[in-house]
Amino acid sequence: MFLMKEFSEQTGFSIDTLRYYEKIGLLKPDRNEHGYRIYSKRDLEWVAFIKKLKATQMPLAKIIEYSELRSAGEGTLTQRKALLIEHQEKMQKELAIIIDGQTAIANKIKFYEEMEKEQ
Numbered sequence: 001m002f003l004m005k006e007f008s009e010q011t012g013f014s015i016d017t018l019r020y021y022e023k024i025g026l027l028k029p030d031r032n033e034h035g036y037r038i039y040s041k042r043d044l045e046w047v048a049f050i051k052k053l054k055a056t057q058m059p060l061a062k063i064i065e066y067s068e069l070r071s072a073g074e075g076t077l078t079q080r081k082a083l084l085i086e087h088q089e090k091m092q093k094e095l096a097i098i099i100d101g102q103t104a105i106a107n108k109i110k111f112y113e114e115m116e117k118e119q
Helices: 004-011 015-023 041-055 060-072 074-118
Strands: 037-039
Touching (some): 004 015, 004 037, 004 041, 060 074
């Protein structure tokens, strides 16, 4: 179990971000007898997944949608899976664009290197 400061240090998210995530429903920490937020290992794993979604450019609105489905329980597995598949397909399209661009740039660099050798 972690108090907010410890949880912030563990996750790399600021306390303000954690409070914001709680306000928008992404996090739902328990409270101890003094009213302090208490985060669990499961919360830590959830935040790690949120970070992965953010790193892959999933919009916050979609992360919230996923979170709401997650909170609704096992009856939403199909919807959660569909949301992730949709995001994965978007990522695959973006990755293909990046790979195509990288190939074009590598070819241009090779072209310039060959021209430099000829000079």
